[in-house]
Amino acid sequence: MTEVRKGRVERIVVFKMDRLGRSLPHLAQIVAELANQGTSLICTSQGIDTSNSNPAGRLQMGVLMAVAEFEREIIKERVLAGLAAARARGSQLGRPGTIDQHKPAVAALVAQGKGSRLISRELGLPLSSVCKVVRAVKAEQQAEAPIAVIS
Secondary structure, three states, rough: OOOHHHOOOOEEOOOHHHHHOHHHHHHHHHHHHHHHHHEEEHHHHOOOOOOOOOOOHHHHHHHHHHHHHHHHHHHHHHHHHHHHHHHHOOOOOOOOOHHHHHHHHHHHHHHHHHHHHHHHHOOOOOHHHHHHHHHHHHHHHHHHHHOOOOO
């Protein structure tokens, strides 16, 4: 493929298409790259020739590419449906958060009147993480504050 990308290859000849790619999507990626580079693909056992002089070969490759794209979309839909089902069951997706373990230390420093940058330096945490925890701590403090009722 390095030689194809450099424009040094005019055509690639294979006996069978399954020898060219690991899977249908991989094969589609290779064929698309060959087409972009202007390199024709000839498959001797399956009668495929994508050179400019053979429109039937280009049609066959177009059908194969459409099937590969369809397969990718089906896989994508299945993955998204699986994620939605997992969320509906209450599964926690992604990596577990580690910020909450620093909440007591950040709350103590906030109570001392220290700012986010100083807290970040003192605890050795990223500033963005400290800002998230500070917001959460302040929201909790506001929720706990007594509400004055004027009658």
